[in-house]
Amino acid sequence: MAGKSIRSRKKKEQIVNRIVLLVVIILSALVLLPLWWIFRSSLMSNGTLYAYPPSFIPHEWKWSNYTDALKSFLYWKYFKNTFTIIIPAVSAGTITAVFCGYAFARLRFKGKKLIFNLCVGTILLPGMVTLIPLYVFWTQGLGLGGTYWPLILPYLTGGGFFNIFLIRQFLMTIPRELDEAAAIDGASRMRTLWTILVPSIKPAIVVVGMMLFIQIWNDLLQQMIYINDMEKMTFAIGLTNFTGSFGTKWNLAMAATCMTIAPGIVIYILGQKSFVEGIVLTGMKN
Amino acid sequence: MNKKYGAEKSKRSRAGRNEARTAYLCLIPAFLGLTLISYLPTIAVFILSLFKWNGVKDPEFVGLGNFIRIFTKDVYFFDSLKATVIFALLTVVGSILYSLVIAIFLNMKIIGRTLWRSIFFIPYLLPAIGIFTGWKWLYEVNYGLFNFVNRMLGLPPQQYLNSPGQVLPSLALIAIWCSGNLIVIFLAGLQNVPRVYIEASQIDGANAWQRFWNVTVPSISPIIFYNLLTALITNLQVVTPSLALTDGGPQNASMFMSYVIYMYAFVKKKMGYAAAYAAIFFVLVGIFTIILFATQKTALFGEEDE
Numbered sequence: 001m002a003g004k005s006i007r008s009r010k011k012k013e014q015i016v017n018r019i020v021l022l023v024v025i026i027l028s029a030l031v032l033l034p035l036w037w038i039f040r041s042s043l044m045s046n047g048t049l050y051a052y053p054p055s056f057i058p059h060e061w062k063w064s065n066y067t068d069a070l071k072s073f074l075y076w077k078y079f080k081n082t083f084t085i086i087i088p089a090v091s092a093g094t095i096t097a098v099f100c101g102y103a104f105a106r107l108r109f110k111g112k113k114l115i116f117n118l119c120v121g122t123i124l125l126p127g128m129v130t131l132i133p134l135y136v137f138w139t140q141g142l143g144l145g146g147t148y149w150p151l152i153l154p155y156l157t158g159g160g161f162f163n164i165f166l167i168r169q170f171l172m173t174i175p176r177e178l179d180e181a182a183a184i185d186g187a188s189r190m191r192t193l194w195t196i197l198v199p200s201i202k203p204a205i206v207v208v209g210m211m212l213f214i215q216i217w218n219d220l221l222q223q224m225i226y227i228n229d230m231e232k233m234t235f236a237i238g239l240t241n242f243t244g245s246f247g248t249k250w251n252l253a254m255a256a257t258c259m260t261i262a263p264g265i266v267i268y269i270l271g272q273k274s275f276v277e278g279i280v281l282t283g284m285k286n
Numbered sequence: 287m288n289k290k291y292g293a294e295k296s297k298r299s300r301a302g303r304n305e306a307r308t309a310y311l312c313l314i315p316a317f318l319g320l321t322l323i324s325y326l327p328t329i330a331v332f333i334l335s336l337f338k339w340n341g342v343k344d345p346e347f348v349g350l351g352n353f354i355r356i357f358t359k360d361v362y363f364f365d366s367l368k369a370t371v372i373f374a375l376l377t378v379v380g381s382i383l384y385s386l387v388i389a390i391f392l393n394m395k396i397i398g399r400t401l402w403r404s405i406f407f408i409p410y411l412l413p414a415i416g417i418f419t420g421w422k423w424l425y426e427v428n429y430g431l432f433n434f435v436n437r438m439l440g441l442p443p444q445q446y447l448n449s450p451g452q453v454l455p456s457l458a459l460i461a462i463w464c465s466g467n468l469i470v471i472f473l474a475g476l477q478n479v480p481r482v483y484i485e486a487s488q489i490d491g492a493n494a495w496q497r498f499w500n501v502t503v504p505s506i507s508p509i510i511f512y513n514l515l516t517a518l519i520t521n522l523q524v525v526t527p528s529l530a531l532t533d534g535g536p537q538n539a540s541m542f543m544s545y546v547i548y549m550y551a552f553v554k555k556k557m558g559y560a561a562a563y564a565a566i567f568f569v570l571v572g573i574f575t576i577i578l579f580a581t582q583k584t585a586l587f588g589e590e591d592e
Contacts, residue, residue: 016394017394017395017396020391023391024388024391024392027388027391027406028405028406031405031408031409034420034421034424034463035420037423037431038423041423052434053434053438054431054434096316097315099314099315100313100315103310103312103313107312108302108306109305109306109310110306112309115313115316115320118320118325119316121324122320122324123519124519125325125328125568126519126522126523126571127523128544128547128548128567129328129331129564129565129567129568130327130331131547131551131564132334132551132557132560133328133331133561134323135551136341136557137327140341156315156318157315157319158315158316158319189305190308214411214413217413217415218413218414218526220414220415220529220530221526221529221544221548225548235413235415239415239416239419240419240530243419243422250423250426250429253419254419254423257419258416260415260416261413261416264411264412264413268408268411272404275411
């Protein structure tokens with residue numbers, strides 16, 4: 001009797017799992033559909049783009065849309081400019097986040113709790129609130145308007161609390177015995193941090209770097225405020241302007257969009273495993 | 287005996303001082319961040335809000351004049367308050383439900399879980415600017431994907447981003463689509479729910495729904511809270527869709543508060559007035575966060591004493 005009920009429950013579970021799998025497949029297809037649609041539109045001629053019924057797969061793959069878009073979508077210039085901001089900002093943010101996360105995870109000092117809580121508090125200070133005084137500070141106070149500095153220098157402060165928190169969370173999972181062993185061998189704290197701890201929290205470093213990367217890549221608002229020179233335009237501004245001026249040529253706009261999205265996909269493929277692991281750990285309390 | 291103890295103690299306190307000094311050195315970036323780019327500018331915004339200033343001439347003290355003007359005469363205030371709150375509620379509720387449901391599905395014994403997880407996660411990582419431009423095309427009234435689908439289903443075409451009533455749900459859908467990070471966090475939380483609890487409740491004869499409410503939800507409540515908090519803070523601050531897609535329209539329906547602040551400060555060059563807006567926005571975010579924290583009993587970023 002009991003055996004029978006367990007068997008029937010197993011069978012029921014199997015059926016439920018099959019239905020769920022089907023639902024998941026349909027939902028994944030729906031999630032991917034916008035991306036496919038954007039990509040397929042980037043390869044079609046303007047005429048076939050507007051035909052009804054729409055074709056799911058382009059009849060001919062018009063890669064020339066990409067070369068056409070590149071005539072006014074100055075990809076490599078935006079690429080160079082964006083990376084001129086991103087490389088120093090991401091490095092600065094990651095390195096300073098490691099120092100701060102280390103202090104919170106490993107060291108004992110007076111006022112630790114207070115400082116930590118003040119850092120937590122910063123996530124409740126919207127960037128929009130601090131934007132105006134910071135703009136005045138960077139442009140009128142330091143005369144850095146029109147340069148990339150106001151977009152880079154803020155990252156010297158640990159790249160925001162979430163990144164410091166992430167490093168701290170990861171470091172706390174590393175056994176302290178490792179530090180102690182290194183100390184017995186005569187290694188200084190900083191040496192231990194950079195040669196032993198940092199290599200063992202590689203996923204966290206990758207995640208922090210990527211989060212900062214995406215954050216800067218997307219920061220249309222600040223780039224619009226601080227950059228007013230055509231020569232200094234970034235991807236975010238470039239794509240916004242491009243689609244604004246090419247309102248009707250959707251195939252070219254989508255080609256530019258795909259080129260802008262592509263680095264995101266490359267990054268994802270490179271760091272997928274670390275990324276998932278890192279995001280999981282930020283959400284965990286311990 | 288005593289002497290030896292004393293020497294030991296002073297050696298230890300020297301090591302302690304050394305440790306504290308290293309800590310403060312390591313934290314220099316955090317101190318700079320706390321002061322220069324967080325708390326001082328926040329104080330500055332409140333001070334600036336009491337002035338009339340175009341960013342060039344000398345500021346003129348106007349007391350609470352900016353606030354009075356915003357509350358009584360400003361054409362954007364109520365629209366922006368409404369747009370900001372509605373958008374935040376739509377996206378927070380939508381993305382939490384979406385990501386929780388997907389996470390529950392992915393936590394079941396189905397094949398290809400890693401693959402599905404990657405698929406749901408991808409939109410989160412893609413550059414937002416590209417995403418917005420892409421979705422603008424999907425929402426296009428005559429030839430966009432959504433209206434193609436409507437046409438195939440025999441439904442009337444919709445205006446989406448061009449309709450004051452549909453623009454916020456349309457933008458919210460994009461934000462929900464991009465909330466794959468929440469799925470990953472939920473999934474990790476679900477995998478940590480002790481198996482014994484679930485089995486115990488099964489033996490007690492609880493059905494799937496009871497099991498969900500009485501076992502799963504309490505076990506993952508800190509994670510639900512974490513996700514709610516991050517989603518709320520992110521979405522209250524929304525500004526990029528207005529900048530990249532709608533310019534606050536149609537009919538001010540997507541005039542988010544952040545966008546109004548941007549407009550007053552950097553387009554109309556009314557720095558003091560924009561600062562007053564920013565101060566109000568700060569209070570708004572604060573109120574929502576306090577409400578959320580009031581529902582939560584345990585510490586989130588637990589800085590426990592060792």
